[in-house]
Amino acid sequence: MLSSLFLSNSNPPLGDKHICPPVAFGCRLAALAITFFSSGLALAASPxxxxxxxxxxxxxxxxxxxxVIAKGDLLTVVEDRGDDYVIVTHDGTRGAVDKVNAVELAESTSIYTELIEEFPDEGRYYTLRASAWWALGKQDEALADFNTAIEKGYTAAHAYSSRGLFLAARGEHQAAISDYDKALEIDPDDVTPLINRAAVHMGQGEYEKAIRDYTAALDVRKNNAALLRQRAIAYKAAGQLEKAIADFDKIVDANAEDVAAIMGRGYIRFQQREFAAAAADFSAALEMNDEDPVAWNNRxxxxxxxxxxxxALEDYDRAIELAPNYALAHQNRAWLLATTDDKSLRDPKAAIESAEKACEINAYGNIGDLSALAAAHAAAGNFKDAVGWQEKVVEIAPADVKEFAEKMLTRYRNEKPYIADPVAAEQVEEEAAEAAAAAEAEKKNEAAIRDAVEKLEQEAKRNAKADAESE
Incomplete structure (x- = not known):
């Protein structure tokens, strides 16, 4: 037994798992993330x-x-102090334990096996051992224990919500939702399965369902910053940008130093094309953390x-200085150097180098990087290379951008540089060509009229001379 100083009571921190959505072609800011919450299941818990x-x-x-901490209890580490851990128990008690009396989750299967042998009908220990198997990456063993726990009669909400979290991680979304539904049926006051179900809905693109779940959770956890942030992301995904802004505003109003909320709001303001407001948000984030390369890139x-x-170029350079392998910053730098109207800053050679760096980092698989490389070569007059890279862009372009990619390929084949609006450019070029043709036709018409007048005058002179001679 260990006797230690009682420190405090607090809610234990929630575990998280981030799923980062891909950056869409043509969108050059770092995007947002969806979070799953753990209900005591063994996942890495911040901090x-x-x-x-x-x-x-x-x-x-x-x-x-x-x-009292029982053998097999899960404890969240708050601080590593060398010989001991400062931990938080499931009930929120905070204290210190010697490291010899606690093991990492992946090393705990033997502890739970001992408890199962001692209490063979206690299904809860199967759920806990399942968590340990999961931490070891042994999914079959984990699923078997999750199932056995319920078969043994462990029908607490936690049994279903834990298995649901595991199934969601395996991509078995409908099975996960069924388990979350059962957990909520058993314990309607436990919002954790509600939150995790919302995350599954997000992964399936069921944004309205996710919004309803997050809203229900917020009815219990009033103004919870994490939940407001997740609902804001759901609103954003559903295209309800003003509601997303409102949720981020609530977070910032309560805590002006919530950098994640400020960054999230800045990203949505960028989507709304409120570039000044977005830049102001990223500037505010940088005032609190000037070593965040994403904030530098986004600003x-x-x-x-x-x-x-x-x-903008200074910001990209700073982002790259902080994160040399930040592909998006290299890509943005390439676009700027290749397409800016400021001749003092345009540098096609440097643009090619930046675009190549972005391509190397992403193994030449990112459509934005390849597009930037093609544009950089076109800016340098290397149209053969521009065509080659743009052909690769066309090959991998999704349906919604393929037409644009093909128009750019046509421009490069015609030895014309990148332009953001090729349709408008074509119209301007056609109008210019028509005007030039009309001017040329007018010029030829005027010349023809002059020739005709001159011929008439000459003929009149000849006729006059002939008449005079006949007299």
Missing amino acids: GQPVVARVEMKFATGDEVVD GYNRYQLGKTAA
């Missing part, structure tokens, strides 16, 4: 990892026992949209 109690332990202040792109090309 530390979950550990498992090897023995029974007691927390005490003086002679008074304030909490740079919005500054570029505002015509502040030199300032």
Whole structure:
């Protein structure tokens, strides 16, 4: 047993798992993320990892026992102090335990096996061992234990929500939703399965369902910043940008230093083409953390949209300085150097180098990188190379951008540089060609009239001379 100083009571931090959506072609800001929440299941928990109690332990202040940790209990690490951990128990008690009395989750299967042998009908231990198997990457063993726990009669909401989280991670979304539904049926007051079900809906593109689940969770956890952030992402995905902004505003109003909310709001303002407001948000984020390459890149792109090309280039350079393998920053830098109207900044050679770097980082598989490389070669007058790279863009272009990619390929084949609106450019070029043709026709017409007049005058002179001679 361990006697340690009682520290405090608090809600244990929630585990998280981020799924980052891909950056769409033509969108050059870093995007947002969806989060799944853990209900005691063993996932990495910020700021530390979950550990498992090897023995029974007691927390005490003086002679008074304030909490008891049972063998096999999951504990969230708050701080590693060398010989011991500061942890938070499931009930929210905070204290210190010797490292010898706690093991990492992946090393805990033997602990739960011992408990199962001692209490063979206690289904809860199967659920906990399933978590340990999962941490080891042994999914078959994990699923078998999750199922056995329920078969043994462990029908607590946690049994279903834990298996649901596991099934969601395996991509078995409908089965996961069924488990979350069952967990909510057993314990309607537990919002964790509600939140995790919302995340599954997000993954399936069922944004309205996700919004309803997040809203229901917020009815319980009033103004919870994490939930507001997730609902804002759902609103964004559903195209309800003003509602997404409103959720981010609530977070920032409550905590002006919530960088994630400020960044999220800035990204949506960029989508709304409110470039000045977006740049202001990314500037605010940089005031709190000037070593975030994403904030530098995002501010740079919005500054570029505002015509502040030199300032945008400085931001891209800073992003790359902080993160040399930040492909998106290299890509944005390439676009700027290849297409800017500022002749003092345009540098096709440097644009090619930046685009090549982005392509190398992404193994020549990102359509934005390849498009930038083609545009950079076109800016340098290397139209053969531009055509070659743009042909690769056309090959992999999704349906919604294939027409644009093909128009750019035609431009490069005609030895014309990149332009953001090739349709408008074609119209201008056609109108210019028509005007030139009309001017040429008018010129020829005037010349023909002069020739005709001259011929008439000459004929009149000849006739006059002939008449005079006949007299």
